[in-house]
Amino acid sequence: EDKVVQSPLSLVVHEGDTVTLNCSYEVTNFRSLLWYKQEKKAPTFLFMLTSSGIEKKSGRLSSILDKKELFSILNITATQTGDSAVYLCAVEAPGGTSYGKLTFGQGTILTVHP
């Protein structure tokens, strides 16, 4: 069974801090890893990673994938209160009769204090 584990489960920081969120996975037939941000509503898409070692960047957020060690990290620099959310990691691992469903981790709850 495919498995995605995120750590830490929760994190409390102050504005301006830098945070690193971790996602490890055990899946067969890995295709891609996705990061989402969820703020009391539906997850919003952040990044899709398919290749090892290539950093994806969007403003203060960046992410990288290591397919050998089976993990990804999401970095947020100069955190702001608006970054407070649950960050979800998901893996797509099609195979057999699976056509691209996502398997999610349990999420990391990030709280940024002013």
Next chain:
Amino acid sequence: DTGVSQNPRHKITKRGQNVTFRCDPISEHNRLYWYRQTLGQGPEFLTYFQNEAQLEKSRLLSDRFSAERPKGSFSTLEIQRTEQGDSAMYLCASSFGGTYNEQFFGPGTRLTVL
């Protein structure tokens, strides 16, 4: 707004009643997914459509659950004889398809079964 939409946003029902939710995907997307999310957990896959064909169903989807996508556009998810354990957020996502599969989520329908 050209994103994924879901109706209703909230549904409160009594145990034993039937409920139906609707999802309208992004118009050019041919793949549509249903997920269920309970408090403190990441979304769990329920079922997947490519156009009008339902290609995969999770073991989570008991025979009380049925989903359709009759013309390959909107989709409905029906739960018959609801139970308190069905209380959750039901999320719909869509994607364009192809090799890589960024899924975009709707706002969800929050179901409460009393």
